[in-house]
Amino acid sequence: MADSQIHVALAGNPNCGKTTLFNLITGANGYVGNWPGVTVEKKEAKLLSDKNVTITDLPGIYSLSPYSPEEQCSRDYLMSGEPDVVVQVVDATNLERNLYLALQVIETGLPVVVALNMADLVEKNGDKIDTDKLSKKLGCPVMMISALKNKGIKELFEQVKKSAASKGQVPEHKFDSSIEDVLDHIENNLPASVPANKRRYYAVKLFERDADACKLINLTKEKAARVEELVAQCEQDCDDDAESIITGERYGVIAHIIDECLTKAPAKMSTSEKIDRVVTNRILGLPIFVVIMFCVYYIAVSTLGGTVTDFTNDQLFGTDGWYVLGQGRDAYDAAVEAAGDNADSVDPAQYGPYVPGITTVVHDALVAGGTEDGGLVDSLVCDGIVGGLGAIFGFVPQMFLLFVMLSFLEDCGYMARVAFIMDRVFRRFGLSGKSFIPMLVSSGCGVPGVMATKTIENEKDRRMTVMTTTFIPCGAKLPIIALLMGSIIGDSSTTAAWISPLFYFLGVFAVIASGLMLKKTKLFAGRPTPFVMELPAYHFPAIRSWALHVWERCWAFIKKAGTVIFASTVVVWFLSNFGSYNGSFGFLPAMDGIPEEFMDYSVLAMLGNLVAWIFAPLGFSTWQATALTVSGLVAKENVVATAGSLLSVADAAETDPSLWTAFAGMFPTMGACVAFGAFNLLCAPCFAAMGTIRNQMDSGKWTAIAIGYECAFAWVIGLFINQFYNLLVLGQFGFWTVVAIVLLVAMLFQIFRPMPKYAWTDEDETNTASAAVSA
Amino acid sequence: MKTLGDVKVGESSTIVKLHGEGALRRHLMDLGLIKGTSFKVVKVAPLGDPVEINVRGYELSIRKEEAAVVEVQ
Numbered sequence: 001m002a003d004s005q006i007h008v009a010l011a012g013n014p015n016c017g018k019t020t021l022f023n024l025i026t027g028a029n030g031y032v033g034n035w036p037g038v039t040v041e042k043k044e045a046k047l048l049s050d051k052n053v054t055i056t057d058l059p060g061i062y063s064l065s066p067y068s069p070e071e072q073c074s075r076d077y078l079m080s081g082e083p084d085v086v087v088q089v090v091d092a093t094n095l096e097r098n099l100y101l102a103l104q105v106i107e108t109g110l111p112v113v114v115a116l117n118m119a120d121l122v123e124k125n126g127d128k129i130d131t132d133k134l135s136k137k138l139g140c141p142v143m144m145i146s147a148l149k150n151k152g153i154k155e156l157f158e159q160v161k162k163s164a165a166s167k168g169q170v171p172e173h174k175f176d177s178s179i180e181d182v183l184d185h186i187e188n189n190l191p192a193s194v195p196a197n198k199r200r201y202y203a204v205k206l207f208e209r210d211a212d213a214c215k216l217i218n219l220t221k222e223k224a225a226r227v228e229e230l231v232a233q234c235e236q237d238c239d240d241d242a243e244s245i246i247t248g249e250r251y252g253v254i255a256h257i258i259d260e261c262l263t264k265a266p267a268k269m270s271t272s273e274k275i276d277r278v279v280t281n282r283i284l285g286l287p288i289f290v291v292i293m294f295c296v297y298y299i300a301v302s303t304l305g306g307t308v309t310d311f312t313n314d315q316l317f318g319t320d321g322w323y324v325l326g327q328g329r330d331a332y333d334a335a336v337e338a339a340g341d342n343a344d345s346v347d348p349a350q351y352g353p354y355v356p357g358i359t360t361v362v363h364d365a366l367v368a369g370g371t372e373d374g375g376l377v378d379s380l381v382c383d384g385i386v387g388g389l390g391a392i393f394g395f396v397p398q399m400f401l402l403f404v405m406l407s408f409l410e411d412c413g414y415m416a417r418v419a420f421i422m423d424r425v426f427r428r429f430g431l432s433g434k435s436f437i438p439m440l441v442s443s444g445c446g447v448p449g450v451m452a453t454k455t456i457e458n459e460k461d462r463r464m465t466v467m468t469t470t471f472i473p474c475g476a477k478l479p480i481i482a483l484l485m486g487s488i489i490g491d492s493s494t495t496a497a498w499i500s501p502l503f504y505f506l507g508v509f510a511v512i513a514s515g516l517m518l519k520k521t522k523l524f525a526g527r528p529t530p531f532v533m534e535l536p537a538y539h540f541p542a543i544r545s546w547a548l549h550v551w552e553r554c555w556a557f558i559k560k561a562g563t564v565i566f567a568s569t570v571v572v573w574f575l576s577n578f579g580s581y582n583g584s585f586g587f588l589p590a591m592d593g594i595p596e597e598f599m600d601y602s603v604l605a606m607l608g609n610l611v612a613w614i615f616a617p618l619g620f621s622t623w624q625a626t627a628l629t630v631s632g633l634v635a636k637e638n639v640v641a642t643a644g645s646l647l648s649v650a651d652a653a654e655t656d657p658s659l660w661t662a663f664a665g666m667f668p669t670m671g672a673c674v675a676f677g678a679f680n681l682l683c684a685p686c687f688a689a690m691g692t693i694r695n696q697m698d699s700g701k702w703t704a705i706a707i708g709y710e711c712a713f714a715w716v717i718g719l720f721i722n723q724f725y726n727l728l729v730l731g732q733f734g735f736w737t738v739v740a741i742v743l744l745v746a747m748l749f750q751i752f753r754p755m756p757k758y759a760w761t762d763e764d765e766t767n768t769a770s771a772a773v774s775a
Numbered sequence: 776m777k778t779l780g781d782v783k784v785g786e787s788s789t790i791v792k793l794h795g796e797g798a799l800r801r802h803l804m805d806l807g808l809i810k811g812t813s814f815k816v817v818k819v820a821p822l823g824d825p826v827e828i829n830v831r832g833y834e835l836s837i838r839k840e841e842a843a844v845v846e847v848q
Contacts, residue, residue, distance in 0.1 A: 063805035067798035096831045097807050240810070244793065247804040251812075276834075285821040420836045424822035427838075530799045530841050531825060532806065535834040 012089035014060030015536040017117040021147035022057045064104045085111045085164040092116040109197030111163040112140045119144040126265030134261040139172030168197045175249035189223045272537040300402035308397035376587045384573035399448045407549040411541030430519025432461035438469045446470040446689035467706040470685040471510035476636035479654040484677040486660035517750045568687040575604040617736040619672025619722040671725025675718040682714035780842035787815040788847040795844035807831040
């Protein structure tokens with residue numbers, strides 16, 4: 001090393017306490033990024049106690065095989081030459097399986113320090129591990145630590161610094177002599193350029209016919225043939241394939257080590273097993289799951305979170321303002337009631353410790369500072385900027401609560417059980433057992449819903465869930481449903497009770513149909529992801545990691561989604577407030593003689609007219625309908641208010657019959673009206689949710705695919721509703737009826753046809769690759 | 776051929792051979808499901824699939840579909 005910097009890699013199985021250790025030693029001010037080319041998270045930070053030490057947290061893996069992206073990038077990093085030393089974190093309560101990865105990491109020839117984590121639990125169980133003997137057997141230092149209790153960490157890093165200066169070890173452990181002979185031969189055939197401490201690693205990889213390693217080493221044709229001959233002979237002798245032989249040998253070595261180094265206390269039923277007897281019980285499992293999910297939803301979305309979010313939106317950021325601890329609220333409400341039509345003249349400050357909303361404060365400050373009331377600057381700042389920020393921060397309390405609970409469920413080990421319980425249902429639709437949580441949360445709000453997909457490890461499952469989860473109607477879409485119901489039936493209070501569930505069914509149908517269709521497309525093609533998953537022992541999460549988990553997720557939302565939503569809100573503000581009237585272009589509300597509904601002259605109206613033809617087959621080709629859809633993108637709850645202002649119904653609410661009539665008047669038929677509703681419920685979600693999708697997908701291409709798919713699907717469903725209404729109720733038949741029928745047939749075909757052949761292409765590629773290697 | 780999916784809840788057995796190919800096979804091996812490994816089927820999920828097995832001192836959840844590549848005694 002030219003500089004005094006030490007690079008330490010943290011490796012280990014999932015759930016071995018690696019992240020807890022990382023957070024503890026770095027203070028978790030780490031930089032989170034992705035490994036190049038794959039969406040596997042990479043964390044890097046400086047050691048708190050010594051800024052010259054950089055720690056890289058590798059993803060939790062079981063092996064250094066070349067099959068999963070996590071494993072691939074881990075071994076690429078280990079072999080890159082950057083790390084000076086590897087800290088191999090081992091869950092000491094499960095030595096056998098954890099040592100399997102440890103052996104492979106030791107074989108890389110890098111200096112390794114094995115950290116036996118969860119020493120406190122080992123002690124509690126009454127087990128004994130002979131670390132000196134283990135150290136001798138593995139050929140590297142072994143230290144007992146407890147990341148949770150902060151024990152042995154200082155000693156560990158003293159050893160790490162010592163080891164970093166060493167050259168690394170040649171692995172101590174030996175396989176069966178017949179296998180060792182073959183490995184020796186392969187080692188002799190390796191080019192001289194492979195350094196001594198890495199020869200064993202590459203010999204084993206060549207034995208396993210590891211495609212990446214073969215490419216890297218690039219043996220001469222002659223030598224490759226010689227190696228292949230040796231391996232084939234060995235396979236014949238052992239009556240097994242090369243990969244199995246090596247795996248078997250490794251576990252054999254481990255069994256031997258454990259015999260000598262571990263004294264297990266007599267087995268008794270662990271707490272984890274006791275909990276699981278109830279929680280994943282065949283009969284109780286589902287009810288318990290439903291109750292837990294209901295609680296999460298109820299607290300985060302309906303009650304506490306919802307209240308705080310409404311407060312933030314309407315009172316803190318809005319124009320309503322608020323009373324400290326609610327004092328004076330009743331008196332004010334009574335005064336407003338008494339004032340009747342003059343309600344605006346009631347001064348809320350007279351009735352208690354009143355704090356005006358931020359919008360009001362900013363507005364008053366601007367006006368006091370000489371800005372024109374309702375003018376360009378006032379409008380931009382109050383409606384555009386403060387409104388936009390409010391839309392972002394309004395979600396934060398809900399998300400915070402949700403993540404407090406979800407992170408707990410995840411960190412304590414329950415989430416793995418959720419996948420276990422729900423897998424059967426969701427895998428039919430190409431989703432994962434863990435997709436349930438995002439869907440449930442989305443019925444409250446799509447933003448935390450999309451964020452909740454973070455717990456789905458598998459990339460395909462996660463992408464599919466992100467794409468479909470916002471089909472579930474969120475809380476903000478309820479006013480749209482109520483408005484529709486009022487317009488169609490003329491009564492939103494009684495009938496909405498049974499009609500609004502229909503829209504939930506439409507959402508659920510959209511999820512299922514999309515899952516069934518998408519999983520057969522090339523985007524999601526491939527064997528259904530295997531569901532072989534460890535059910536980790538339950539444990540109370542480290543408070544520090546738990547808090548960090550929540551903070552990281554909330555901050556990621558505020559930061560990344562914030563920029564997108566904020567920019568979009570300002571753009572929409574511009575589009576709807578600027579336009580040309582009487583031949584001059586400018587800020588509409590400030591123009592002379594402009595009518596109240598100035599939006600008719602806005603850029604939004606012009607654009608609406610330009611794209612209105614898209615919605616002609618759906619029955620609503622007016623620019624107003626298009627403008628409503630656009631305003632729904634800012635926030636779905638805007639649709640009703642915008643409808644009010646576009647249709648010149650003052651102070652419109654979704655329960656206002658005059659708005660129903662005006663709204664129904666926008667559409668030629670009832671079919672068109674329902675089609676409009678269906679399109680708005682299913683199409684791209686609000687900017688906040690889109691920002692979150694962008695954040696979650698971490699790819700512009702996939703964000704475009706997700707939003708594009710949602711809009712296209714919504715359009716097709718709208719087309720079905722309008723065209724089939726025209727055909728079946730009004731008896732009209734035309735070009736678009738044919739299109740609708742063709743699309744319906746295509747959709748049914750895609751839903752019901754068997755899994756197509758190309759779905760297995762990725763598998764075939766692997767086969768050809770391995771065939772090429774063996775050839 | 777008797778597979779892991781055929782073993783009843785509460786029963787133990789030993790792995791005879793791992794069939795299948797590619798990533799799934801390797802993943803199962805890495806998790807310690809190899810020839811000669813004994814395991815116990817602890818329980819089955821409320822909806823009948825997947826199953827939970829105890830192997831090498833930890834709990835593993837596996838779908839019956841994937842368990843079909845594991846031949847047992």
